[in-house]
Amino acid sequence: MIFYPKNFDIVSHQIKSDKLYGIMFHGSEKGLIDYYVSQVQKILELPVRKITYSEDFALSETLNALSFFSTKEIIIITGVNGNITKEIAQTLKTQTHNFPIFIADDLAPSLKQLFQKQANLALVPCYPESAIDLQLIVKRYLAGKGIEPKALEYLCANLNSDRQFLYSELDKLLIYCNDKDQITLEDVHEAIVPMRNVSLDQLIISFVKGDLKNYLNDIECLLHNNIPEMLIIRSLVKYYTNLYTVKLHTKAGMSVDEAMKLLKPPVFFMYVKHFKEFVATLNCTSIFNALKLLTAAEVKLKSTGANVKNIFENLLLNNYEKNLLITYSANM
Incomplete structure (x- = not known):
């Protein structure tokens, strides 16, 4: 069945x-x-x-x-x-x-x-879930507490379907809102964003830009806060998969905005500008090759006892060596 x-x-x-x-x-x-x-x-x-x-x-x-x-x-x-x-x-x-x-x-x-x-x-x-499915999961987990529509939308846009990560973040939100009947967008920002999602998004942007200094700082911060290394890799894979999907749709004649509307969950509004810049600057070959490197790094994390930090550092350096990344000016 x-x-x-x-x-x-x-x-x-x-x-x-x-x-x-x-x-x-x-x-x-x-x-x-x-x-x-x-x-x-x-x-x-x-x-x-x-x-x-x-x-x-x-x-x-x-x-x-x-x-x-x-x-x-x-x-x-x-x-x-x-x-x-x-x-x-x-x-x-x-x-x-x-x-x-x-x-x-x-x-x-x-x-x-x-x-x-x-x-x-x-x-x-087990495939990526729709925004509606994620909303049902979040509502069920937060049963007994009301949640503002904007807060629910924000959660579903920023939490992925990795259950270990999702439930861990929702537990943190429940603890933070223990004495509240209604969860607000401000509560979500305070309980979740500073520790995890902003840093994770920043790391992804640093990686795609080839910003080695900020990328390594973000890795250090995420690992220090006990963010699973597999979650970091899979978030990068998901981001590049989204880039590749949008590139293919735009090649077929769709506008970037139309193609981005097909992504589930959608790109969070704070990072739409960066995403569009990457779509405009990267080509399909570089995105696909980056995905291959990320997949190889995921296998290495699973199957070897190699130093995690070294794996992440080499991941970005290998991208440079293969000319997969676009060089951005310092003031971009």
């Missing part, structure tokens, strides 16, 4: 009721996937083992293997692609000893169809 993130409470209930044999998460919103995988782990309270998907690996043996250290395990299977074999399909139609969580970027039709049709399997697509 297919469940969307906003209906994940149903998935949680089915896991607790022992009605699900496995879950497939797929899509481009890695923050959502990471969050919901962590929620499944909390529900089951089992040790976790990670493996990489292969069409010829013995799934049945893996999912029914007994552990020396616990009665059951969560088996997280990453890199899911390709079509499903009969053996894998048959295994997933029955309840296995261990609980499988599959994670895919692009899902083959046969796998997607299997998880959609089987009542005991859950398919959870």
